[in-house]
Amino acid sequence: xxxxxxxxxxxxxxxxxxxxxxxxxxxxxxxxxxxxxxxxxxxxxxxxxxxxxxxxxxxxxxxxxxxxxxxxxxxxxxxxxxxxxxxxxxxxxxxxxxxxxxxxxxxxxxxxxxxxxxxxxxxxxxxxxxxxxxxxxxxxxxxxxxxxxxxxxxxxxxxxxxxx
Numbered sequence: 001x002x003x004x005x006x007x008x009x010x011x012x013x014x015x016x017x018x019x020x021x022x023x024x025x026x027x028x029x030x031x032x033x034x035x036x037x038x039x040x041x042x043x044x045x046x047x048x049x050x051x052x053x054x055x056x057x058x059x060x061x062x063x064x065x066x067x068x069x070x071x072x073x074x075x076x077x078x079x080x081x082x083x084x085x086x087x088x089x090x091x092x093x094x095x096x097x098x099x100x101x102x103x104x105x106x107x108x109x110x111x112x113x114x115x116x117x118x119x120x121x122x123x124x125x126x127x128x129x130x131x132x133x134x135x136x137x138x139x140x141x142x143x144x145x146x147x148x149x150x151x152x153x154x155x156x157x158x159x160x161x162x163x164x
Contacts, residue, residue, distance in 0.1 A: 004119040004126070006076050008083070010068060015091050016115065017084040017098055018131065019107040024049060026082060026103040027057045033097035034084065035061070041094075042087030044069035050079025050125075062087050076117050078126040080105075092158075109133045 010016060021030075027047050034043050044065030046058045056073050060066030065085040073083050084098070091110030098104060109115060113134030120127045141149070153159035 002121040003129075004121045006117045006119060008072050008115040008117065009075075010072075010085060013112065014065065014068075015086040015089070015110070015112045017086070017091050017095070017107060017110045018115065018117070019082055019098070020080050020105045020128065021047065021082050021101070021103040022080055022105055023103045024052075024057065026101070027059050029101045029103060030082065030084065030098065031059045033101050034094055037094045037097040038089045041089050043089070044085045045082065046070045046073035047082040048073050048077065048079055054079075060085075076119065076126070076128075078117075078119055078128045081128055 008016060008018070027045065030045055030047075034041055034045070042062040042065060044058070044060035044062055044067065046056050046066075046069035049055050049057055056070055058066055058070050058073075060069065065087050069083045069085045072085075073081060076083075084094075086094070095107070095110055099107065108117075108128065108131045111133050115134075116132040118129045118131065120129055150159060
């Protein structure tokens, strides 16, 4: 067994959801979950089939994000993993719908951070052991940092006024 690290290639402003599912119908069901959650969503989705023809199955509404998802899943090469690349939505907008897809077993991360997938390479198969999502913390937030966080959430529409 060999430990392998694969960096997910993506632009800094693209959010991802990386997980594991269990059936070829995953692609269609995740596609439906995404388009019914956010009208006009831009995304690319790829899923690594682990039996039969063992293909990277894919769909999407944005050709560049779809190609990026396909390329990343092929590089990861672990059975039954899926990668959603989001262009004009945040994971918070679609995670409940993604989680509700019957085939979804695990969600490893949902982030815009740099992500490295940690794998066990067994020769004919690879297993996802986990992910490194972003970087290590540099300290503990101050009251000023808290105010900046709340201002940011209000600015992007995820919080209302003070105390709400």
